[in-house]
Amino acid sequence: MENEYFAHETAVIDEPCEIGKGCKIWHFSHIMKNSKLGEKCNIGQNVVVSPGVVLGNNVKVQNNVSIYTGVICEDDVFLGPSMVFTNITNPRSAVIRRDKYEETLVKKGASIGANSTIVSGHTLGEYCFIGAGAVITKDVKPYALVVGNPGKQIGWMSEYGHRLRFNTEGVAYCPESGEKYKLENNQVYKL
Numbered sequence: 001m002e003n004e005y006f007a008h009e010t011a012v013i014d015e016p017c018e019i020g021k022g023c024k025i026w027h028f029s030h031i032m033k034n035s036k037l038g039e040k041c042n043i044g045q046n047v048v049v050s051p052g053v054v055l056g057n058n059v060k061v062q063n064n065v066s067i068y069t070g071v072i073c074e075d076d077v078f079l080g081p082s083m084v085f086t087n088i089t090n091p092r093s094a095v096i097r098r099d100k101y102e103e104t105l106v107k108k109g110a111s112i113g114a115n116s117t118i119v120s121g122h123t124l125g126e127y128c129f130i131g132a133g134a135v136i137t138k139d140v141k142p143y144a145l146v147v148g149n150p151g152k153q154i155g156w157m158s159e160y161g162h163r164l165r166f167n168t169e170g171v172a173y174c175p176e177s178g179e180k181y182k183l184e185n186n187q188v189y190k191l
């Protein structure tokens with residue numbers, strides 16, 4: 001049976017793994033055994049998807065990203081160029097901790113900017129937006145805009161990736177989609 005995905009001739013794909021229909025895997029990327037890619041994922045150049053990693057549908061992985069064991073990305077996640085995941089809090093070359101990998105969950109629609117670092121063991125909420133170069137050391141709320149080192153929340157983002165400006169009633173509208181959002185008890189909800 002012919003593959004229902006595209007893989008550049010320089011890509012390395014270990015078996016067994018699952019690669020969904022319509023995926024594109026580009027130059028010098030490595031999909032390791034027991035990883036799972038949903039449909040229509042785009043894996044850029046020089047990407048490593050480690051054993052056991054799960055990517056949902058329509059995940060976009062830009063060039064030079066290593067997605068280590070323990071990472072789960074839900075649908076529609078964007079991983080910017082050269083961003084970094086970790087999977088051990090206290091790595092040492094001489095100490096083997098393969099049985100201690102920590103889970104990092106990136107929820108639906110989240111975007112992680114170029115050169116960001118995501119320290120393992122945290123959840124990044126739905127549609128959160130991590131600015132370029134940020135270092136994430138704790139959980140991130142849904143729709144949160146986080147920048148800096150260490151990462152600090154400075155606002156909220158719409159599902160279309162626009163900064164939300166809330167009025168005195170705690171209501172904001174996305175300037176592109178017109179969708180309505182509510183800020184209540186330091187949480188954002190789409191109405």
